[in-house]
Amino acid sequence: MINLSHVSKEYKLSGESFFALRDVSFEIKEKELLAILGPSGSGKSTVMHIIGLLDNPTEGTVKINGKDVSKYTDNELSLARNETIGFVFQQFNLINKLTILENILLPTIYTRHKLTFDPKTRAMELIAKFGLLGKERSFPNKISGGQQQRVAIARALIMNPKLVLADEPTGNLDTKTGNAILDLLEKLNKEDGVTVVIITHEPDVANRCKRKLYIRDGKLYTKSDYTV
Amino acid sequence: MNYILFIIKAAFEDFNRNKMKTFLTSLGITIGVSSVVLLIALGLGLKAYIQGQFDTFGTNNLYVIPGSLSGGFSGGPPTTQLFDDKDVSSLKRIPGIANTIPVYEKYMKVEGPVTTKTYQVTTSSEEIFSTLTIKIQYGTLYTKSDVAKGAKKIVLGPKAAEKLFGAASSAIGKNATINGSAYKVVGVFEAKGGGSFGGPSIDDAIYMPVTASLSFNPTKKYASIYLKVRDSSFITPVKKEATTVMSKRYKTDEFSVIEQTELIKTINSIFGVLNTVLIAIAAISLIVGGVGIMNIMYMSVVERIREIGIRRAIGATKKDILYQFMAEAVLLSGLGGLTGLLFSWIVILFLQTLFPAYIDAPTIAIAIGVSSAVGIIFGVAPAKKAADLSPMEAIRYE
Ligand SMILES: Nc1ncnc2c1ncn2[C@@H]1O[C@H](COP(=O)(O)OP(=O)(O)O)[C@@H](O)[C@H]1O
Ligand SMILES: [Mg+2]
Numbered sequence: 001m002i003n004l005s006h007v008s009k010e011y012k013l014s015g016e017s018f019f020a021l022r023d024v025s026f027e028i029k030e031k032e033l034l035a036i037l038g039p040s041g042s043g044k045s046t047v048m049h050i051i052g053l054l055d056n057p058t059e060g061t062v063k064i065n066g067k068d069v070s071k072y073t074d075n076e077l078s079l080a081r082n083e084t085i086g087f088v089f090q091q092f093n094l095i096n097k098l099t100i101l102e103n104i105l106l107p108t109i110y111t112r113h114k115l116t117f118d119p120k121t122r123a124m125e126l127i128a129k130f131g132l133l134g135k136e137r138s139f140p141n142k143i144s145g146g147q148q149q150r151v152a153i154a155r156a157l158i159m160n161p162k163l164v165l166a167d168e169p170t171g172n173l174d175t176k177t178g179n180a181i182l183d184l185l186e187k188l189n190k191e192d193g194v195t196v197v198i199i200t201h202e203p204d205v206a207n208r209c210k211r212k213l214y215i216r217d218g219k220l221y222t223k224s225d226y227t228v
Numbered sequence: 229m230n231y232i233l234f235i236i237k238a239a240f241e242d243f244n245r246n247k248m249k250t251f252l253t254s255l256g257i258t259i260g261v262s263s264v265v266l267l268i269a270l271g272l273g274l275k276a277y278i279q280g281q282f283d284t285f286g287t288n289n290l291y292v293i294p295g296s297l298s299g300g301f302s303g304g305p306p307t308t309q310l311f312d313d314k315d316v317s318s319l320k321r322i323p324g325i326a327n328t329i330p331v332y333e334k335y336m337k338v339e340g341p342v343t344t345k346t347y348q349v350t351t352s353s354e355e356i357f358s359t360l361t362i363k364i365q366y367g368t369l370y371t372k373s374d375v376a377k378g379a380k381k382i383v384l385g386p387k388a389a390e391k392l393f394g395a396a397s398s399a400i401g402k403n404a405t406i407n408g409s410a411y412k413v414v415g416v417f418e419a420k421g422g423g424s425f426g427g428p429s430i431d432d433a434i435y436m437p438v439t440a441s442l443s444f445n446p447t448k449k450y451a452s453i454y455l456k457v458r459d460s461s462f463i464t465p466v467k468k469e470a471t472t473v474m475s476k477r478y479k480t481d482e483f484s485v486i487e488q489t490e491l492i493k494t495i496n497s498i499f500g501v502l503n504t505v506l507i508a509i510a511a512i513s514l515i516v517g518g519v520g521i522m523n524i525m526y527m528s529v530v531e532r533i534r535e536i537g538i539r540r541a542i543g544a545t546k547k548d549i550l551y552q553f554m555a556e557a558v559l560l561s562g563l564g565g566l567t568g569l570l571f572s573w574i575v576i577l578f579l580q581t582l583f584p585a586y587i588d589a590p591t592i593a594i595a596i597g598v599s600s601a602v603g604i605i606f607g608v609a610p611a612k613k614a615a616d617l618s619p620m621e622a623i624r625y626e
Binding site: 075106 | 245534541620
């Protein structure tokens with residue numbers, strides 16, 4: 001569904017050029033559970049921002065269902081993020097002044113098509129499904145990290161996206177809570193057929209995924225040619 | 229619809245969280261709008277007041293005054309005493325004129341048994357009473373024969389009578405001293421209202437026969453001559469004829485024959501210019517208020533870069549972010565405007581006990597419109613900055 005070919009990302013820092021990504025090519029297939037594993041600073045987040053249409057590569061092309069996104073307008077990019085991609089971040093990235101329910105509903109505010117579901121009903125379903133009942137009027141800083149991450153996942157799912165991008169989703173959680181979050185993402189992939197990309201620096205986390213890609217110093221490897 | 233409500237609700241929740249900041253930010257607009265609205269209200273009140281003053285004079289009046297109105301009183305100050313009895317008698321001969329009333333006014337110290345105060349003393353003929361539709365309440369008005377004899381009699385407005393003699397009813401038959409001579413109060417007329425802030429009211433007027441004023445108007449000159457015409461159809465021909473008569477003795481820029489409406493228009497236009505200048509000065513404070521809003525909005529954008537990044541990640545377009553921040557700026561200034569409007573309305577309620585100040589629908593519309601416009605003008609740059617942030621940079625922002 002998403003295809004990166006010869007993607008590079010170059011930053012110019014005080015005249016010196018630095019490549020956060022170098023000639024990265026790979027494909028994300030529909031309904032797969034993919035892990036991108038790499039040490040800190042290797043370019044994982046950079047690649048996720050590019051897949052997630054939050055950033056443009058300096059070279060190479062990104063295609064969604066065969067369409068080159070470099071020609072997309074801001075409206076089209078926003079629409080694609082809104083309808084087909086759900087983000088889960090290490091820092092949860094909830095808006096603290098909005099309630100749990102309002103956070104989960106936020107993507108439905110920005111939709112430009114008529115929704116095929118009732119936002120509130122769907123939000124309450126997700127809240128129930130993720131064990132957050134009774135918290136819908138709470139604010140993010142009043143609930144635990146595990147609960148916050150579940151709110152973030154609920155927000156990522158409310159628009160029924162085809163793809164969920166999780167950047168270090170367990171990075172701020174203890175192992176047990178982290179595992180529960182990973183179970184949830186796994187289930188999402190298996191039962192609901194959502195494509196899930198998990199980005200992590202922990203091999204244990206990556207090992208839960210069928211397919212793994214490795215990244216170091218901005219270069220992407222498949223298992224065979226990657227050496228730690 | 230849902231979206232607009234959401235944006236407005238979000239803005240209000242933000243204001244609620246930062247009440248002090250919101251108050252201080254919108255204070256500039258509150259002050260600006262208050263001062264503009266109050267000045268407009270005073271201007272409107274002044275206009276109403278002037279109209280009211282003239283209404284008490286009755287209608288179908290023409291005024292012969294020194295100077296040229298079109299040239300902006302170029303013929304000399306309007307208080308110049310130019311005219312005399314010769315003019316009065318030649319004007320009297322014009323057909324269609326009911327009364328010809330010479331008027332000489334002077335501020336004089338008037339000594340009564342209770343107080344001594346300076347009043348504008350109007351010296352004229354007995355015809356002034358019918359021209360100004362003055363009705364007697366106590367005593368009598370001075371008569372034609374009083375004028376002929378130069379009788380030292382005066383007729384007081386009720387306010388002046390009360391001030392000088394303690395009560396309007398007790399003034400009759402008593403004397404007041406003006407310029408060293410005793411004048412007998414023969415009458416006190418009915419209150420007509422008008423006048424405030426110490427401004428002249430007809431109820432403060434003192435009338436005496438023009439012939440009794442020789443001690444302070446020895447040459448018997450008049451500042452103006454009122455012409456009361458028989459009915460409104462005579463106004464135009466009498467005006468024309470009076471102009472012809474007067475031009476035999478005076479140059480055309482030395483005198484004017486004007487209608488009441490022209491006089492009101494001229495006075496209004498003078499005050500109108502003054503009022504506009506004051507309003508323009510007050511409007512500067514709106515710009516200062518707008519800059520304050522811009523400043524706070526820039527700070528707000530920086531504080532909320534991460535939030536902007538999150539919103540962009542879940543599908544907000546540049547426009548969505550632009551509108552969100554614009555809405556906040558406009559609501560901030562609109563709120564300031566409404567507070568200013570409310571504040572000035574309360575002040576105007578108090579003012580109304582002294583002066584007919586008021587605000588009308590256009591003023592309210594202007595206040596709301598201008599304050600919203602200030603929000604748009606000064607909110608657009610910070611909102612544009614927020615909208616143009618790169619989603620990636622915003623979401624990475626620590
Ligand atoms: N906006 C930026 N400007 C300059 N350098 C950046 C920027 N974003 C990321 N980098 C650099 O790119 C490299 C990869 O970053 P990132 O993708 O965040 O790594 P990871 O998520 O794997 O830790 C890092 O060295 C980082 O410092
Ligand atoms: Mg990272």
